[in-house]
Amino acid sequence: MIRVVLPAHLRTLVQVTGEVQVEVDGEPTLRSVIDALEARYPVLLGTIRDRATQERRPFVRFFACERDLSHGSIDASLPDAVATGGEPLLVIGAMAGG
Amino acid sequence: MSSVRVLVGTRKGAFVLTSDGKRERWDVSGPHFAGWEIYHVNGSPADPNRLYASQSSGWFGQLIQRSDDGGTTWEPVGNTFAYDGVPGTHQWYDGTPHPWEFARVWHLEPSLTDPDTVYAGVEDAALFRSTDGGLNWRELSGLRKHGTGSSWQPGAGGMCLHTILLDPSNPQRIFTAISAAGAFRSDDGGTTWKPINQGLRSESIPDPKAEVGHCVHRIAMHPSRPNVLFMQKHWDVMRTDDAGDSWREVSGNLPTDFGFAIDVHAHEPNTIYVVPIKSDSEHFPLDGKLQVYRSRTGGNEWEALTKGLPQRDCYVNVLRDAMAVDSLDSCGVYFGTTGGQVYASPDAGDNWAPIVRDLPAVLSVEVQTLA
Numbered sequence: 001m002i003r004v005v006l007p008a009h010l011r012t013l014v015q016v017t018g019e020v021q022v023e024v025d026g027e028p029t030l031r032s033v034i035d036a037l038e039a040r041y042p043v044l045l046g047t048i049r050d051r052a053t054q055e056r057r058p059f060v061r062f063f064a065c066e067r068d069l070s071h072g073s074i075d076a077s078l079p080d081a082v083a084t085g086g087e088p089l090l091v092i093g094a095m096a097g098g
Numbered sequence: 099m100s101s102v103r104v105l106v107g108t109r110k111g112a113f114v115l116t117s118d119g120k121r122e123r124w125d126v127s128g129p130h131f132a133g134w135e136i137y138h139v140n141g142s143p144a145d146p147n148r149l150y151a152s153q154s155s156g157w158f159g160q161l162i163q164r165s166d167d168g169g170t171t172w173e174p175v176g177n178t179f180a181y182d183g184v185p186g187t188h189q190w191y192d193g194t195p196h197p198w199e200f201a202r203v204w205h206l207e208p209s210l211t212d213p214d215t216v217y218a219g220v221e222d223a224a225l226f227r228s229t230d231g232g233l234n235w236r237e238l239s240g241l242r243k244h245g246t247g248s249s250w251q252p253g254a255g256g257m258c259l260h261t262i263l264l265d266p267s268n269p270q271r272i273f274t275a276i277s278a279a280g281a282f283r284s285d286d287g288g289t290t291w292k293p294i295n296q297g298l299r300s301e302s303i304p305d306p307k308a309e310v311g312h313c314v315h316r317i318a319m320h321p322s323r324p325n326v327l328f329m330q331k332h333w334d335v336m337r338t339d340d341a342g343d344s345w346r347e348v349s350g351n352l353p354t355d356f357g358f359a360i361d362v363h364a365h366e367p368n369t370i371y372v373v374p375i376k377s378d379s380e381h382f383p384l385d386g387k388l389q390v391y392r393s394r395t396g397g398n399e400w401e402a403l404t405k406g407l408p409q410r411d412c413y414v415n416v417l418r419d420a421m422a423v424d425s426l427d428s429c430g431v432y433f434g435t436t437g438g439q440v441y442a443s444p445d446a447g448d449n450w451a452p453i454v455r456d457l458p459a460v461l462s463v464e465v466q467t468l469a
Binding site for chain 1: 133155156157177178
């Protein structure tokens with residue numbers, strides 16, 4: 001079970017107030033967790049990754065265990081603490097604008 | 099008794115304003131989609147309870163929301179806007195080639211006859227259509243590929259397809275307008291297109307009479323006279339009587355002919371409305387006075403409408419999609435401002451009053467007249 005904290009606007013879209021949890025097969029990666037998120041909440045399609053390119057949207061970042069995972073490989077294994085449910089994966093909307 | 103429903107898109111959500119036919123007391127619902135930019139909300143003429151909304155964010159992209167109960171509840175539908183084939187390039191602001199990239203949906207235009215068919219005008223400029231209630235979208239790529247697309251250039255707000263007009267007398271005829279490319283017409287249901295910009299003159303482009311490159315801000319049509327179109331261009335108010343084959347200027351005595359919004363009275367096809375804006379570098383009314391101008395002669399002769407509108411210290415803008423009319427016996431006229439006011443006139447512009455004063459910046463206003 002992977003714990004994910006979504007930014008406020010995406011929590012509103014999926015109609016939750018706290019963390020969400022998803023299951024992935026095998027060793028979790030950013031790709032498998034986002035795939036699982038989008039499968040469970042189809043409204044997230046296009047909001048985290050661009051629909052055409054499947055790239056991370058420019059103002060979205062991924063953090064876990066006080067590390068920025070945004071610029072690493074999307075297929076890299078997530079930290080053990082995230083894989084075991086001890087720490088959440090944070091999906092962050094970059095602070096910009098007013 | 100008849101009633102009206104005003105659909106308002108703002109920088110931070112959508113609002114639905116309702117009133118009876120007197121249009122004196124209003125109920126306000128919202129914000130819907132709080133915190134998101136709502137470029138446009140529009141209702142189906144064939145089923146007034148069917149609404150579509152364009153919900154977008156620079157962070158989280160584009161969603162399309164659909165309501166089947168007049169805006170009480172919403173559900174997200176399809177948000178895949180994939181250009182047909184390899185999209186190629188258009189011109190960037192500096193004239194260099196720039197790849198076509200989807201940014202957002204500016205305008206949603208439901209079919210006049212089928213609630214499940216809806217057109218979407220997007221940035222970077224293209225026209226999409228859904229025939230299944232917004233679940234799936236397909237580009238009508240004949241517009242982008244008709245030949246001039248590689249020379250299109252964005253206006254200051256982006257290269258947006260912002261106007262879609264469906265001819266009620268001819269289901270095959272569609273008009274669109276793009277900033278800053280110009281106006282286009284299809285006579286075969288959106289398959290093929292041609293520019294219709296003869297007569298437009300834009301001093302700010304290399305060839306003022308070019309086939310494309312004109313910054314058309316908005317086009318309006320009266321349904322009883324679909325060959326007559328009125329255009330608010332970057333500068334100049336224009337008119338065509340031959341479905342866009344030729345345009346002539348009808349700015350007449352307007353104090354400034356820059357502006358964004360334009361619309362036509364519901365029952366008088368020769369009565370049109372604009373909101374003059376000082377200039378392309380100062381997007382606010384002249385002298386701090388918010389004035390709607392009305393022509394009852396199809397242009398050239400204009401009168402200022404001021405009763406109930408602020409006549410000092412007003413420096414808001416009225417954007418291109420932010421004016422609409424109802425079709426009650428006494429035609430109502432509505433517009434929203436970047437200052438968050440939505441003004442209504444129940445008597446064709448003679449008298450105005452704010453429905454709301456403090457919304458986020460208003461991007462769009464549509465009106466539904468309900469039986």
